[in-house]
Amino acid sequence: MLLDFDGVMFDVQAAMGPEAREKAITGLLMSRQPRSRPVPVTWSFFGAYQTLEFLARREPDHAVEAEALMSRLEVDAALTVRPARDLDQLLAVCAAAGRKVAVISDLSEDAVLATLRAHTLDRYVAAVAGRQGLDLPGIDAGCTAERAADLLGVPVASCLVVSGSFLRLYRARRTGAIGLGCECGRDSRKHLAFDQTPVVSNLATLTQALLAP
Structure with missing residues (x-):
């Protein structure tokens, strides 16, 4: 099974709240040196996974940071749920x-x-x-x-x-x-x-x- x-x-979804991961990635990217991008990925408009995919292709350093941030957020939220x-x-x-x-x-x-x-x-x-x-x-x-x-x-x-x-x-x-x-x-x-x-x-x-x- x-x-x-x-x-x-x-x-866990309820514990994290709506768009929590997207907002976390946005905060991370906004705190870093601005980079020229063909799409407004800074605001994570396209969802957490789509944003990670973009970063993995073009900005692997940011992708690693963003995934680690998401993972910590998921761990913290999951541990609060019964x-x-x-x-x-x-x-x-x-x-x-x-x-x-x-x-x-x-x-x-x-x-x-x-x-x-x-x-x-x-x-x-x-x-x-x-x-x-x-x-x-x-x-x-x-x-x-x-x-x-x-x-x-x-x-x-x-x-x-x-x-x-x-x-x-x-x-x-x-x-x-x-x-x-x-x-x-x-x-x-x-x-x-x-x-x-x-x-x-x-x-x-x-x-x-x-x-x-």
Whole structure:
């Protein structure tokens, strides 16, 4: 089972606040010597990841600083958030049944690992596939699903990806993974159920299904 960290397990997005990472990158670039740029990247208009991609191509020194700043912000925010209701029970049931669990995320692996350890949930998790520095193509949900499957030593087609994001489910399913939507304040049931993808209301429902004979 591959669990989407932000949303299904923890609501880091809410803890960070809207455009927090974009604002942090803007502040960083504004504090540095001005450089001539073909687009107004200084204001991070295009989103945190798009801005990082631009910086990685043209200003690698700033890209390294910006990614490290984002990672620290994600760690700080993630450590303030409580686990989703019934998450510990779901993980315990998976462990008791011998089901391997991996965590996927577009957040930094540092943030994911620090949070799992802080809540002693790392004992249930066999692998983590999150953002690794400036490997931005690797944060696509399809890529993280494939990497998590490799870390578990199983084919991605045998993995159930649980997410509250329509886009992440879509991208994971394109790799052959099995998708399961979970209503967790991201996308609506209507959107999660695209292409007849099954959807559960919460983690307790999924846990009950795993316990059923």
